[in-house]
Amino acid sequence: MLTADIRNRWLQFFGDRGHTVVPSASLVSDDPSLLFVVAGMVPFIPYLSGLVPAPYPRATSVQKVIRTNDIEEVGKTPRHGTFFQMNGNFSFGDYFKEQAISYAWELLTTSEADGGLGFDPEDLWVTVYKDDDEAIALWKKIAGLPDERIQRLDKDTNYWHTGQPGPAGPCSEIFFDRGPAYGIDGGPATDDDRYVEIWNLVFMQYQIENVRSKVDFDIVRELPHKNIDTGMGLERVAFLKQGVDNMYEIDQVRPVLDRASELSGRRYGADHEDDIRMRIIADHVRSALMLMSDGVTPSNEGRGYILRRLMRRTIRSMRLLGVEGATFPELFAASRDAMKAAYPEVETDYDRISRLAFAEEETFLRTLSAGTSILDEAVAATKSAQEPQLKGDTAFLLHDTFGFPIDLTLEIAEEAGLSVDRSAFDSLMAEQRSRAKADAKSRKVALADLSVYSAFRAAGETVFTGYDYLDTDSTILGIIVDGQSVDKAVAGDIAEVILRETSLYAESGGQEADAGSIVGNGFDLEVLDVQKPVKGLISHRVQVRSGEVGVGQAATSVVDPVYRRGATQAHSATHLIHAALRQVLGPEAHQAGSYNKAGYMRLDFNWSNPLSPDTRSEIEDIANQKIRDDLQVTTRILPLDEARAAGAMALFGEKYGDEVRMVDIGGPWSRELCAGTHVSTSSQIGLINLVGESSIGSTNRRVESLVGVDAFRDFAAERAIVGQLTSSLKAPREQLPERIAALAADLKAAEKRIAEFEAAALATRVPSLVEKASTLGALTVVIESVGQVKSSDELRSLAMNVRERLGASSASVVALAADVSGKPAVIVATTPGARDTGVKAGALARTAAGILGGGGGGKDDLAQGGGSDLSAIPAALSAIGDALRG
Template sequence: MRTAEIAQRYLDFFEKKDHLIVPSASLVSDDPSLLFTVAGMVPMIPYLTGVVPAPHPRIADLQKCIRTNDIEEVGRTARHGTFFQMLGNWSFGDYFKEGAIRYAWELLTTSESDGGLGFDERDLWVTVYETDDEAEAIWRDVIGLKPERIQRLGRADNYWNTGQPGPGGPDSEIFFDRGPSYGKDGGPAADDTRFLEIWNLVFMQDLIDNIRGKTEFDITGELPMKNIDTGMGLERVAFLKQGVENMYETDQVRPVLDRAVELSGRPYGAVHEDDVRFRVVADHVRSSLMLLSDGVRPSNEGRGYILRRLMRRTVRAMRLLGVDEPAFPELFLASKEAMKTAYPVLEKEWATLSASAAAEEETFRRTLAQGSTILDLALDETRKAGGSTLSGSEAFLLHDTYGFPIDLTMEVAEEAGLDVDRPAFDELMRAQRERAKADARSRKRQRADVSVYRDLRAAGETVFAGYTDLRTDSRILGIIVDGVPVQQATEGQVAEVILAETTLYAESGGQVADKGTIVGAGFELDVLDVQRPVPGLISHTVHVDSGGVAVDDRATTVVDAANRHAARQAHSATHLIHAALRDTLGKTATQAGSLNRAGYMRFDFTWSQPLSPETRSEIEDIANRAVDDALEVTTRVVSLDEAKEAGAMALFGEKYGDVVRMVDIGGPWSRELCGGTHVSTSSEIGLVSVVGESSVGSSNRRIEALVGQNAFRELAAERTIVSQLSAALKAPRDQLAARIEELQSHLKAAEKRIAQFEAKERAGRVPALADSAVHAGSYRVVATSLGEVGSADDVRTLALSVRERLGSEAAVVALGGVAAGRPVVVIATNDAARASGAKAGALVRLSAGVLGGGGGGKDDVAQGGGTDASALEAALEAVVTELTTA
């Protein structure tokens, strides 16, 4: 039974049981404390907590998930994968324990010919929470499961929560017995390798808080209604139904593994470590492809860092399998072909996805080349110093700064006949992980308690009237101060205000929140921010400028008209730039993020090369031609399917419901799904001036532009500068570039001549300086202040020349000067001086200390400086004194 068929049977079964089938949410979680959707329940948390009313009392879904906390186990066990799909059925205040257990058992044990999954009930075991008598009784008395195949376990195994404050509850897990060849008998409590968990039935009834660990938390109350959250691991069921050994050999994953085998020329199933690497490749390629398809791009932070790590672990594994050539084009193609039936977007966006993958592989290959050079130098230094072990700190530097994997470091070191201090490296990695965990815990602590919005959201959605009006009369539904609902807020306080209707735009889709005020009888509120803390609810963060405001007061929202107009211009200009990019670069140049505020727009897009000046000008020209053409801007509210049929583009990072807002500029020329505010015709934008184009990652670029009056003011300022330059250089505007280039050429020639004169002048000073040498102890010493100098390099060059002129007798040269107002000292010693104990590094630290600074260097030459130029003579005298008394 193929993976897609298992999923369809599940969804069909629950649809017949009056469940609403909903699509998978994005892998990019809406929860600010989570980078990814780590479990099937994450998108359902607003419904489970009652903050947002569920669209139906019963729901079923197939949810994409990413979890990387066990990444080191990938490939080593049958069940660990970074990307997985969780089938779930949900009840929000409808059926509870008995219903969930009955449904699960019916689907699992119904024959395949009758639409079920065809498991033999003799192979199934269950566990229940240690105090859950009710669940055990249902399994025993209602289902008829033998008591010896029902086991009670504690919090670590049979209590489910997200690891953060929110919903939780006891669960009952269903296990499949794989047989005696996989381990010992005795049920799940005895061996979780032989007995494989396939379905988890969570009885959501508690609110938990103060989480101190997996089993250490406080149950602070009950959920407003009892809910059911179940999760059946699609990959686990698939490998059982397909008769293979693990999830990596199922129909959606095995094609990548097989392609890796072909590219490497090594067999699968012959060498354990190679098998682990093949499975890592198969898992990580699929995970990377799915993350790319949800808009994540490789970077050095956040979600992008996780994706980059997965992709680079893949490159590393292929290298260890003997594949040094680029492999992503082949591997990602194999994954796309295996997954496209379940996720058609992979086929639709293939050009963009494959380009991003190839760009990241090429970037890492360059990183490996650079890291190899640095590693070779480190190994060479270790050998020269007589060592046999590369330090853990150097290995960590290669890993952390250059992305060079530790196992490659160890491999190269072994080839060079050296060891790596792996324990020291592991300790540095442990410390880094602890810092990361502390940061994650901090993020969780900062997570807003959205339960405060539950009652407000239950009253209905906030009506946004701002598409057509700049002011509207409304009513204060709620006031929140410091996270606590209150009845009123007084002058000087900052509060959140929830209204029944508003014209103030809440930040979303890259467009920042409106500016404005909320006024009423006896109060005026300055709007600081507008957000959507939970779906359907708009919250205004305000400063109470005057008076006091209370719940149920009538109020009027007033949008700052000038700011809104400039924001509309910028947002519409973003659509023009997007369309111009696709006209110029092709359909693979798609949005990867944006920011729109009054008079300014920033647009990130998928592209791996800098834009030429000509291309940048062409994009700007296309956008401004669209402005000149006064294209009509229309908006329609349509179904998501209808919008897709019309070719509307979805914007990066946006989540869409069944009904969407589609914005057309010039009909199909620019057609996007967008909830932002826009102009009525493109001519209202006024002007688009592209002011920057830069890299924001290996496969992403960024265009920045000023819009409307901001663009005009910027161009006017540039015109003034050009006029001033033209007058100063006595050159017409069209000849300015040539005139400046000519002046630069003359300047370089003059600087070259000046450098030659200065070098000649310095050389002329060498004899006199050498002749000024005095005896200090057993050394000949030159200790002289040169006064004002061009740079520290001038002092260094002169010190080395004087040292050469003093010959083989033990000699020390200490020269000082003042460069750009700061004192500098350079000390040089010859072989004889060093043999007698004079070390330039130690001497320069002594003299620099007199200057109020520091310095360092090698025994033969060292440099230092400070802040007190008046102490330069004393600093040089300190060197002479030290040598005299040595």
């Protein structure tokens, strides 16, 4: 049974039983506390928790999921995958335990010929939460399971939550027994690979808070409705139904494994370690493909770092299989062909995906080469010092800065006969993980308790009127102060205000929130920010400027018209720049992020190389030409599929509902899905001034532009500067570049002549210093203060010239001190003869610098010191003399 067939049977079964079939959400989670969707229920959390009213009583989906907490287990067990698909059926206060168990047993044990999955009931076991007697009774009643195939387990396995405050509840898991050939008897409680969990039924009925660990949390209340959340691992069922030993050998994954085998010349099944590497490659390539299809790009932080890690582990595994060249063109194509039937976007977007993947592989192969060079130097230095261990901080530097895998460091060190200080490396890694966990915890706090919004959201969605009006009369539904719902706020308070309708735009789609106010009878509120804390709800963060505001009062939202005009200009300019980029560079130059506010916009796009000045000018010219063409800007609300069919660009990482807002500027030339505010015609943008272009990663660039009056002011400032230059240089504007270049050349020549004069003047001081030479035992010494010099370089040159005049055959020491721009400096130079007696310039420089109030050092033949106390120069030089006498 193919994976796609299992998927279709699932959706058909639950669709026929009144469940709304919901498409998979993006792997990129809406929840800022989660990098990715980590479970099939994540997109439904607002409905399961009662925060947002569910649009349907029951639903089913096959959700794309990414989990990386068990990444080290990938390839080693039959069931651990980074990317997988979770079949789910959900009830939002509709049915509960009995119906959920009945559906599960029916689908699992109905024959394949009748549309089921055809499992033998004798092969199925279940586990329940230890105190859930009701579930045990239902399994006996519905499935007729005997006591010995129902096992009670504790919270660590049979109580489900997301790891953060939210919905939770006991669960019952269904396992398939693969038979004695795969492990010991004893059921799922043995935690043996013989028993494969295929379905988890979560009876979600509680709200939890203060989550201290998987098993330690506070149950604070029952949910408004008892809900059902189930999850069946599609890949797990697939490998059981396809008669293979693990998820890496199913039809959607095995082609990548086979291609890795062919490229390496190593047969799958011949060597245990090689098999693990091939399974890692198969999993990670598919995971990377699916992440990039949802808009994630490789980077050094967040989601991009996880993607980069997966890709680099793949490259490392291919290297361990003996392949050192590029393999992504072969491996990603194999994964695309295996996944495109279920996810057509991996084929339609493959040009973009492959360009990013191939560039990342090329970059990391160079990184491996550079890292190997650094590691080779460290190995040589370690062996030269006759030390048995490579330092842990060296291994960590290679790992953290260069992305050089620790196992590769271990391998190369071992080949050189060295070990690596793993304890030091692990300690540094632990510190890094601790920082990462602290960061993750801080993200979770941001959504620690959204329940404060549930009552407001239950009243319906906030109506946004700002596309048509700048002022809107409304009613205050709620006031929140310090996370708590209150009845009123008074002058000076910072609060959140929930309105039934608002004309103020909430930050989204790269556009900053509107500036403005909320006013009413006896109160005036300054709007500091506008956000969407939960889907469908708009919250205004305000400061009460005057009066007292209370729940239920009439209020008017007022948008600052000047700010809104600038914001619409900037957002529409973003669309023009994006379209101009694609016209000049081609369709692969796709937006990867944007930010705009009144007077300014920036746009990130997928591209590897810097834009030349001519290319930047061409993009700017095209965008400004479209402004002059006074193109009509139109918006339409239409179904998502219809918008895509019309050629509208859906930007990666953005979430879209069934109906979308499509913005056209000049018809299809610029056609994007966008909820932002825009001008009516392109001429209202006024002017675009492209002021910056830079790299934000190996495969992404950023352009920045001033817009409207800000662009004009910047040009006006440049005009004023040009006017000053033409007046000062007495040259027309068109001759300024040549005139400035000529002045720069004259200045360089003058500086060279001055340097020559200064060097000659410095040389005249050498004879008088040589004449001051005296003897200290067997040494000839010159220890003098030379007054003021321009730089330490001059002082160094003077000391070296004096040393040269004293002669290399003598045992001489030269120590000169000077005032360099108000700070004391000392230079010590020695001849070979002096060094033979044990004199070291570095030690002498440090001695003097300590008295000068600073530090110093250098080599035995030449060293430098400095400090902050000019008056200490005589004492510092005297200390050098004392040291030489000693």
